[in-house]
Amino acid sequence: MRYELFYWPSIQGRGEFVRLALEEAGAEYIDVARERGRGKGLAAMQRLMAGPELARPPFAPPFLRAGRQVIAQTANILYFLGPRLGLVPESESARLWAHQLQLTVEDLVVDVHDTHHPVASSLYYEEQRDEARRRARYFTGERAPELLGYFEQVLQANSGGRGYGVGRRLSYVDLSLFQVVAGLRYAFPRMMAELEPTLPGLVALHGRVAKRPNVAAYLASARRLPFNQDGIFRHYPELDRG
């Protein structure tokens, strides 16, 4: 199966959680909006979203085409891909648990996005800077410690912090937690310097994931977009802890 991923071509964003799963699994895929040629590129993605071709249209990217199926919503895409890529245990209860954790990652992603866009995605950061400061103070002081503490607890309960989040093998949840740690280190370095001593399992997991051969090769490649000020994880020093 050759998968087609549709996502904004210049940011990691939500698409990155899907890219990491495809890369770790060595899956054959096209990052459609980042390629050139017929039926590719950003314009092709936008045409597909706006047009009548899709019987089940996505509200927003990312979405994945797998044969005749088109699937949107990041966590839903990973739920679909998990068993196909060997990135989740097979039992229904483990799949639901992994999905539950992924949806909680999504909650964190929304919170991170709203630190710099608390009013409107369609306005510039500079147009909502005052609101962003208040929202970010709440995020760095309350929400981030709560959510990261929760994931740490899950890792400790599953593997004593020396293994993975779900079951005994790597799952897409671990890849997503890697991305969360990497993104928060970029966006909120002072907060992370203070929190990391309380998150030994998460920090160790980030390190282990980064060293996996396929992930390491991906991170070193041009396919891995750098963090930047257009994505979800953005570094505005004034939003970090003081």
Added chain:
Amino acid sequence: MRYELFYWPSIQGRGEFVRLALEEAGAEYIDVARERGRGKGLAAMQRLMAGPELARPPFAPPFLRAGRQVIAQTANILYFLGPRLGLVPESESARLWAHQLQLTVEDLVVDVHDTHHPVASSLYYEEQRDEARRRARYFTGERAPELLGYFEQVLQANSGGRGYGVGRRLSYVDLSLFQVVAGLRYAFPRMMAELEPTLPGLVALHGRVAKRPNVAAYLASARRLPFNQDGIFRHYPELDRG
């Protein structure tokens, strides 16, 4: 199977999407935090969340206990319940599509919540009223029309606006869209008065769902909590369209 739903006892909130599914299906369930007695009530729910009893703890309510399984995240609960309650078509592709729509409903729910709490859930509305006005203007002017327009398009494509959102029978997605229309009418009556002429399928779906015998009996019962100023859908006239 007797299900146990755990959710805040005084609001509809996210729990209501699960309650509607259980009620429509005539499922046997206990709304644990709203009952009294041993192992029931709000304190029992909080003890369960904080204690070591659950191997797979939820980050937040709602969560559902079904035998030995405990499942959190609203859309995940509905994904689990859908086939068990006959509220989703059986094929994997239809289940993923229903789930994708439900996750988009969740996106709207987050947006509604953030109209009155754009800074922090832990602060009172009155402490973030200025930010709320700006965020609500974006919601009523851009996001709500976009999201509702999307659901209208889905209804029109599936059934010409005369049937359901997924397949040929009622699904939990339809129950959730009913709740969205009901909640938005309560919270943003002026916005809805202006938008509804453009949303004939959604408005008709709301009416059809409200008349289903089990839903109608539930809505007329004391089990249906009224909308109030502590839930997700709140009526602050200053946040509605002018």
